[in-house]
Amino acid sequence: MARRLRPVAPDFVRDAPVRLVFTAGAAAAPAVVYRALAEEVEAWPSWFGAVTLARPTGGGAGREVRLVGGVRFQETVVAAEPGLRYAYRVDETNAPGMTALLEEWQLAPAGAGTRIRWTFAADGPAPFRLALTAARPGLGRSFRSAVRALDARLAERRATER
Template identity: 55%
Template sequence: MARRLRPVGLDFVGTAPVRHVFVREISAPAEAVYGALEDVPGWAEWFPRVRAARPADAGAGRDITLTGGIRFRESIIAAEAPGVYAYRVDGTNLPGVRAIAEEWRLARAGSGTRVRWTFATDGTAAYRLAMKVARGGQARAFRDAMTSLERRLRV
């Protein structure tokens, strides 16, 4: 990877200069949704922007490739079934970025699950502006991913 990012912890999710938070309720139980989050290779089957995903560092990390060739080497920073799954990006080929952390929070909602995804990042001024503009695309990606995951997990 061309860029090494600043290591951040879970607290960065609440303090990052750019934060995008998306929420959706799906009919699958929280345990099933959490299982899908932990199944790293499975991400390519339900998150449309993920082209390839594989565990790294004996399961403590992930190698992710997105549409367009953007790559991430990530470290898992929280794995608390069935409520929280989070990771930070340690390295990427994306220009201008200094730090990224993502958190998935799950809560039971009726017979299903409320899924909240927070994307937290920092970078150069140009990168931060680009990420604010990219919010709409991330919202669509999240919506499409939740629709696909819900279909996949239907009992």
């Protein structure tokens, strides 16, 4: 059963009771990584193993996302700054426990590539916060694996465009 979550603003990424922050590098430039995140939403399942479906809604103002295991999210994009930042909050989900969730992808030049910082900002009752904190290692592995797969996908694209 889908539940509405508390709508949060982009600054929730700094103020959330639980903030999990992960970083990784990609060889592609920030503009290319941003395009993969924000403009090629339907391709997420090809590089983010936890995602089984992703599609833009509302002309790109939102997203529908489904994860392995059947978790579903209806999201609103709250920040879209090409080459710099892409963030979305979850408005509705069937996942238990959470009362608010916002994810932010920050991009920064790193040599010829990109430093990617993913922040998972959430709120919920104490058992949810504890469980999410305990899930940190798994979320970190999932993020790093996704960035490696995205980087390989973007490198393959660069090779075919030459």
